[in-house]
Structures are given as C-alpha cells and as structure tokens.
Amino acid sequence: MQLPEDQLRAGHIPADVYRRLPPGTDVHKVVIVQEAPRSYTGPIVLTLVVVTGAVAVLLVIAFVAQVVAGAAVAVLSATSGLTYTINRAAKHKRRRSK
Secondary structure, X not given: OOOHHHHHHOOOOOHHHHHHOOOOOOHHHOOOOOXXXXXXXXXXXXXXXXXXXHXXXXXXXXXXXXXXXXXXXXXXXXXXXXXXXXXXXXXXXXXXXX
C-alpha cells in the first residue's frame, strides 16, 4: 500500500485522523470522506465564453461603425453635394522589354 487512498480502501485509518476521533468511537463504523479533486472545466469554459463574447462585441461595434459611416456619407452627399469615392484600381506590373 503506497498511496493513502489504498490505505483508506483497505480500511486503515491514518494516525492523524485516528487521533482526532472521540474516545469510544467504533473504528469499524468510521467513514472517511475525501475531497474531490479540483475540476478545471468551469474556469476554462468561463474563459472561452468571455473571449468569445468580447470578439462578438467587437464585431458588432465594427459593423455598427461601418453602417453609421455609410449613412453619414449618404446624408452628406445628398445634402451638401459632398462625394466620396473609393479608388480600387489594380496596379499593373510593367514588363521589361528585351
């Protein structure tokens, strides 16, 4: 029996627990309850939920900002004649003549 769990399964009571038992206690009827090992599932899931929520909020803010900017450009172009153009001309590579 190497581990304390093996001792408890075999019915042996550790000395420090035995000393804390009140006098006259029937040792055969003592039940030792061990604390469950810590579960890391909760903190990991919470972290993933927080990160996912933060990304979702940032995406919503970016979408709203884009819609507001588009609406502002549309209103300004309709009222004051301001125009906004996007130049997306492709850059052509020059060929070297031989």
